[in-house]
């Protein structure tokens with residue numbers, strides 16, 4: 001009995017400890033913008049998805065200004081498969097011909113975006129779905145690699161619509177489709193969009209939620225997590241080939257956003273329940289933190 005009482009007291013103390021640990025972070029980050037990229041790889045489990053959604057609503061409720069940029073690569077692959085179109089990638093980017101572009105836009109803007117918006121609103125938040133075309137948020141230009149098709153890069157970001165929404169308590173949910181000056185649609189990697197938006201807003205943090213613990217020295221071995229790197233080391237990991245495939249646009253966008261004034265960027269494991277809250281509001285850093293060289 002005495003043991004039970006002690007156990008219960010300890011469990012309560014732990015909970016209260018976690019809540020009270022959050023206070024200085026809530027105070028520090030109130031009113032600040034946090035750009036979260038929610039990758040398709042971390043969207044597959046619906047229970048985890050609900051937790052991510054609740055975490056975003058939590059951020060908004062305690063006074064932060066979250067902007068959610070979503071991916072959806074696996075869902076695009078699945079729809080391409082249904083339509084008999086082969087999915088092809090080059091350096092982590094989807095080779096996008098005209099037919100693939102149509103599918104990307106339908107899946108990201110028409111399905112994934114609206115599902116996330118609806119889940120946030122059901123959880124008590126006020127989400128508004130956008131793609132790069134809305135309010136001229138993003139202007140695209142061709143990425144230009146031989147044979148990659150309608151893959152775009154971010155030419156400019158107009159933060160007005162994001163500012164207006166987030167200042168008024170709305171949670172912008174952004175999909176990574178944008179048009180060039182002639183209205184041609186482009187498929188932009190969602191990590192890249194998140195990084196450019198974070199840079200344009202001067203965000204406090206850029207957080208990429210994916211399906212690995214962070215940057216690993218050996219991507220098949222979770223025990224090889226690299227907890228902290230600076231910009232120079234991150235670039236080196238790409239040129240050494242340690243970082244490959246879908247991790248290349250992640251590390252690149254973290255580096256670019258830091259160089260443009262974002263304070264910290266994190267690649268964290270979206271399979272950990274409430275990974276976002278752990279990263280932002282506790283002393284336990286999770287995943288890989290990429291820092292500007294001056295901070296390391």
Ligand SMILES: Nc1ncnc2c1ncn2[C@@H]1O[C@H](COP(=O)(O)OP(=O)(O)O)[C@@H](O)[C@H]1O
Nearest residue numbers: 039040041210212215216219242243244246247
């Ligand atoms: N050094 C590395 N550390 C961790 N993951 C890596 C590394 N190099 C390549 N990867 C791959 O990158 C993948 C994450 O990219 P991606 O599948 O595009 O995720 P998301 O859908 O979240 O954008 C990992 O699942 C892993 O297979």
Ligand SMILES: CC(=O)N[C@@H](CCC(=O)OP(=O)(O)O)C(=O)O
Nearest residue numbers: 040071072073093094188189190
């Ligand atoms: C050019 C390019 O590769 N675009 C990505 C856009 C979606 C995305 O980035 O989704 P994840 O974050 O889930 O990987 C694609 O077509 O898959």
